[in-house]
Amino acid sequence: MSENQLKKEDQLFIHLVNTFVQSAWISLGKVKNPVSDELERNLDQASYYIDLLDMLQTKMKGNLSEWEEQYILHSLSELKLNFIDEKKKKESEPDSGSSKKEEKPKAEKKQKPKPKTSKKTKKK
Secondary structure, eight states, X not given: OOHHHXXXXXXXXXXXXXXXXXXXXXXXXXXXXXXXXXXXXXHHHHHHHHHHHHHHHHHTTTSSOHHXXXXXXXXXXXXXXXXXXXXXXXXXXOHHHHHHHHHHHHHHHHHXXXXXXXXXXXXX
16 A cells, blocks of 8 residues: 555544544533534433444554554543533432423523515415
8 A cells, every 4th residue: 555545544434533533522511513503412312422422443453553543532531521521510410400491491492583474475
């Protein structure tokens, strides 16, 4: 395999890892969701991305450079520590407090749409 092909594969691998890492941070509510521009916490989804990275690291063991191995291990440890912190926060939140947070954006969304104008003029 050519050196350029190896470099390209290394870049693609790191990009894949970064995609999962960034998605996990968004799911943990540590980074704003680029679509909604809001912090959103979904611990089930965060757990899924962490599990994906864990699986990649396990399956790729022995096929990664030292730097790639350390990069995944460091990323995973940071994500897992933050996941534990977020899980503790969720468990300590009162049920009424978390439902109020969820209800508030829904109420705002219902207030935003403007009333529809009547369509009395029809073409005949």
